[in-house]
Amino acid sequence: xGGITQSPKYLFRKEGQNVxxxxxxxxxxxxMYWYRQDPGQGLRLIYYSQIVNDFQxxxxxxxxxxxxxxxxxxPLTVTSxxxxxxxxxxxxxxxxxxxxxxxxxFGPGTRLTVL
Amino acid sequence: GEDVEQSLFLSxxxxxxxxxxxxxxxxxxxxxxxxxxxxxxxxxxxxxxxxNMDMKQDQRLTVLLNKKDKHLSLxxxxxxxxxxxxxxxxxxxxxxxxxVFGAGTILRVKS
Numbered sequence: 001x002g003g004i005t006q007s008p009k010y011l012f013r014k015e016g017q018n019v020x021x022x023x024x025x026x027x028x029x030x031x032m033y034w035y036r037q038d039p040g041q042g043l044r045l046i047y048y049s050q051i052v053n054d055f056q057x058x059x060x061x062x063x064x065x066x067x068x069x070x071x072x073x074x075p076l077t078v079t080s081x082x083x084x085x086x087x088x089x090x091x092x093x094x095x096x097x098x099x100x101x102x103x104x105x106f107g108p109g110t111r112l113t114v115l
Numbered sequence: 116g117e118d119v120e121q122s123l124f125l126s127x128x129x130x131x132x133x134x135x136x137x138x139x140x141x142x143x144x145x146x147x148x149x150x151x152x153x154x155x156x157x158x159x160x161x162x163x164x165x166x167n168m169d170m171k172q173d174q175r176l177t178v179l180l181n182k183k184d185k186h187l188s189l190x191x192x193x194x195x196x197x198x199x200x201x202x203x204x205x206x207x208x209x210x211x212x213x214x215v216f217g218a219g220t221i222l223r224v225k226s
Contacts, residue, residue: 033212040123042203042216042217042218042219043216050212058213092157092158094212101146101163101165102146102214104214106159107157108156109155109156
């Protein structure tokens with residue numbers, strides 16, 4: 001049963017704490033992505049990785065960190081330096097399209113609320 | 116820089132056609148996409164169009180692309196209540212895997 005999973009679905013943290021969001025895929029995809037979704041702003045790219053042990057900053061990387069030690073996993077850490085972390089976080093994966101169609105497969109999302 | 120714009124809200128009656136519009140800025144985009152997001156869930160790809168096409172039809176969905184005006188539209192025929200969702204337009208950037216998404220259009224279907 002192939003797919004992409006994110007856990008937990010809801011996460012509450014106190015201000016000033018780091019928190020790590022999990023993303024796992026068994027689609028054998030090389031590329032993985034983290035997006036942040038806020039009402040009325042659509043999806044904004046935080047980080048992406050096209051291959052294991054390599055990743056690039058997206059448009060809003062400040063206050064976030066990632067690692068890509070395994071092909072299947074791309075965890076996102078929201079650090080205390082992120083000024084406004086409360087949001088819906090979406091992870092996605094795709095094959096490395098190199099100019100062809102890039103269908104990204106999305107997980108169900110994690111809603112992070114910082115109290 | 117790259118930018119994708121969409122109107123924020125559309126309301127239609129069940130059985131009518133819906134047309135969701137999008138404009139983009141990167142003329143080198145090779146593919147343009149329409150994704151659907153149901154409440155509290157991730158996005159799923161609905162359809163896409165290659166930049167050298169001007170129309171693509173897939174069952175109830177019709178995509179029109181005006182490359183000169185950088186305008187993309189998605190028409191949903193015979194709209195059903197199950198079509199109520201947020202629809203995102205996206206363009207591919209460069210030769211890599213990055214997509215730039217619009218803010219999404221909320222489609223509300225009234226029965």
